[in-house]
Amino acid sequence: MADIFDRYGLTRLINVSGKETANGAAQVPPEVLDAVMGVLPQAVDILELQAAASGVIARVTGGEAGFVAGCVAAGICMSVAGCMTGPDMVRVERLPDANGMKNEVLLLKGHNVTYGGRIDQQIALTGARVVEVGTATDVALYQLRGAIGPNTAAAVYVLSHHAVQADMIDLATFCSVCHEAGVPVIVDAANEYDWPGMFAKGADIVIFSAHKAPRAPTAGVVAGREALVRAALFNERGIGRPMKCGKEGIVGAMAALELWARTDFAAERSENRKKLELAERLLSNQRGMSVAIEPDVVDQPVDRLAIRIDAKEAGVSAREVANRLAAGTPKIVIYPLRADLGKLLLDTRNVDEKQLAIVCERICEILRTPSGDLGNTGPRRADRAVEALMRWPHQGRGAKR
Numbered sequence: 001m002a003d004i005f006d007r008y009g010l011t012r013l014i015n016v017s018g019k020e021t022a023n024g025a026a027q028v029p030p031e032v033l034d035a036v037m038g039v040l041p042q043a044v045d046i047l048e049l050q051a052a053a054s055g056v057i058a059r060v061t062g063g064e065a066g067f068v069a070g071c072v073a074a075g076i077c078m079s080v081a082g083c084m085t086g087p088d089m090v091r092v093e094r095l096p097d098a099n100g101m102k103n104e105v106l107l108l109k110g111h112n113v114t115y116g117g118r119i120d121q122q123i124a125l126t127g128a129r130v131v132e133v134g135t136a137t138d139v140a141l142y143q144l145r146g147a148i149g150p151n152t153a154a155a156v157y158v159l160s161h162h163a164v165q166a167d168m169i170d171l172a173t174f175c176s177v178c179h180e181a182g183v184p185v186i187v188d189a190a191n192e193y194d195w196p197g198m199f200a201k202g203a204d205i206v207i208f209s210a211h212k213a214p215r216a217p218t219a220g221v222v223a224g225r226e227a228l229v230r231a232a233l234f235n236e237r238g239i240g241r242p243m244k245c246g247k248e249g250i251v252g253a254m255a256a257l258e259l260w261a262r263t264d265f266a267a268e269r270s271e272n273r274k275k276l277e278l279a280e281r282l283l284s285n286q287r288g289m290s291v292a293i294e295p296d297v298v299d300q301p302v303d304r305l306a307i308r309i310d311a312k313e314a315g316v317s318a319r320e321v322a323n324r325l326a327a328g329t330p331k332i333v334i335y336p337l338r339a340d341l342g343k344l345l346l347d348t349r350n351v352d353e354k355q356l357a358i359v360c361e362r363i364c365e366i367l368r369t370p371s372g373d374l375g376n377t378g379p380r381r382a383d384r385a386v387e388a389l390m391r392w393p394h395q396g397r398g399a400k401r
């Protein structure tokens, strides 16, 4: 097969950041590819396929039912819509005009995150009004109780490293307060692992990313209480129409979930640890930099290498290191969420040892040639993303200008 990268002049990318959608998400394994290839040339009844997917999703996630949406953001939007419309097709066809429907959706202010798009905007797309609860850094139960009213259609809870971690309300307590008032809880758990655990804590709908941890093609898995899942799916005949998943995405998610159910996560974790230990060795003894293997902040069975850079000592700041890695060839994307605190995280799940050695060598090379940027004054991640957008379609380094 012709190499897509050469054919279209695409930038070679090594992703040591995670499984972000914008970096092509997960690398899809052969079992899942086979399933996708099997369905692509066929005609298939999509509603029947979604019913089969519901069976697989229920078995693997512990929800009563499920379907596959175009992505996680789509699944969140369709789930919120479903809580507003129920199974009433007249309402489905009326959104985003929410007249006559409950139209308020609660969201902890510390959960009002962006994942490349703002979650409050994706909720508001349905016609709902987002009601933020608490402040950016803390929230009390009386505030959650006080925010619930006769127009509350649903509450959205974000389980992610993107969300504020301290002084929020834990999922079980959040669900029990919402359930006292009959309000369903929709959980954005895009990149999480413990699916049955979220239902045990009371989640009514959970949305998982098919293309992150489970390594499927791009899709969002919606799982949970049957009545709510059905109402969410019905919105495919309404505002969810541009959010639907095709046969390849549905089958890909099903195959990836079946593979997931057979995965030995402890074995995977210790395999990954070997790569982290290699990186730890390759990055040791650098002036101004220290490294340590760290477990995930939200308790996923995943470890990463924390790289701490003392800018004065190293002559270069953490953000500058991330920016220079991204500007080189191949382009290297490292997890930069704490870069302004001097910390980068290296996620080795997507790379082999050869690619890892390239990454470590590039980091050492940057430290050997410090540019004197000590103040984290380089462009911020969000600004870089928008600058790239403004250059489109001329941003590709291999592309003709």
Ligand SMILES: *Cc1c(COP(=O)(O)O)cnc(C)c1O
Pocket (backbone or CB within 6 Å): 020, 021, 070, 071, 072, 073, 074, 115, 158, 159, 160, 162, 188, 189, 190, 191, 209, 219, 220
């Ligand atoms: C990745 C992510 C999303 C968005 O997923 P898409 O499938 O790209 O829409 C939403 N929420 C969280 C917490 C994420 O990590």
